[in-house]
Amino acid sequence: MSNRLINWFKFASPATFYPLAEKIWRWSTLIAVVLIAVGLYMSFFVAPTDYKQGEGYRIIFVHVPAAWLSMFIYLVMAFWSVVGLVYNTRLSAMMTSALAPTGAIFTFIALWTGAFWGKPMWGTWWVWDARLTSELILLFLYLGFIALQGAIDDTRRADRAGALLVLVGVVNIPIIHYSVKWWNTLHQGASVSVSSGSSMSSIMLWTMLIMALGFWAYSIAMAMARVRCIILERERDTTWVSELPEVRQ
């Protein structure tokens, strides 16, 4: 395993990942602040008014990136769960726990901003159509994961139970994504897709992509900050933690 270009397994050790996480955290915080500032400025002042919805459509610049992230973070959690269950690595379970609150917040933001948009555009805050309901189930999966992990005192058992819950819930992600295609829903179809391009004007699309990248950087920054805390908490009895400058003083 030592003949590879980069030995990825080196970073599976919390002791080597801890300083790397600090670097990633610093850089991604900076990127997130810049991108979200630019994205919000474009959302409010650069992007033109929509031909039908007027100014109210601007909520999509937060709604759509938040909804993308809510699904993507869950997939990343599922990836770390598989790695954790297969290789029995400690760090992957820590990553799963570190990502969950950010995913839950983005799911909540997607639902909340969606309700704000739905009231003036559709005429209702909430309907039980397939897209909205499956996204609500995603919020319950995030909250269920956090609660389950918190309820089990033994960390190794908590990690495994949490990983199993995440993997069972992963079937929900394609359902959310394809719900607007498979069934008649009140929610509109995707405006942006890999296969058929975009049905938005380009300046609106760019604004949304910049916001999405900003949210990505924010998620990475939050996950790194949180995973550092989890590492310190779980490894507090080891010598490398007691020798850290921030711990010694």
Place this chain on the structure above:
Amino acid sequence: MKARHKRFGFIAAGLVGLGLAAWLVLNALDNNLSYFFSPTEVVENKAPADHVFRLGGLVEGGSLQRGQELTIRFVVSDGANRVNVAYTGILPDLFAEGQGVIAQGRMGEDGVFIADEVLAKHDENYMPPEVAEALDKAHNQATEATN
């Protein structure tokens, strides 16, 4: 076969089984997960005749009639079939001819759908008004040229 290969096999098999189960459930539920019925489904008697359901489609151009008091009448169409709708109440902002709409109510005996709630359905297009105008103009020119 190492222990970790075995564990990976268990997880993969579990996910495949779970996906299969989900697929079977969703297939069995099929249309019950749809939020509304299209006019074609209504004409083919696939919509429930004796209780409340939702009807979705486009408000046909030129079909909107504002009648006595607050009752309005319009036609919901999906291109192939049309259903007459009567509704008494306040319409959402996006409601217009040619716009997507979802009405909740039941079929009257005269074949008119009596709605007690009307929601506007937005499509996935977002553009500034100038672009929409330009598209309209191009479309009109194209239809004139063919006529």
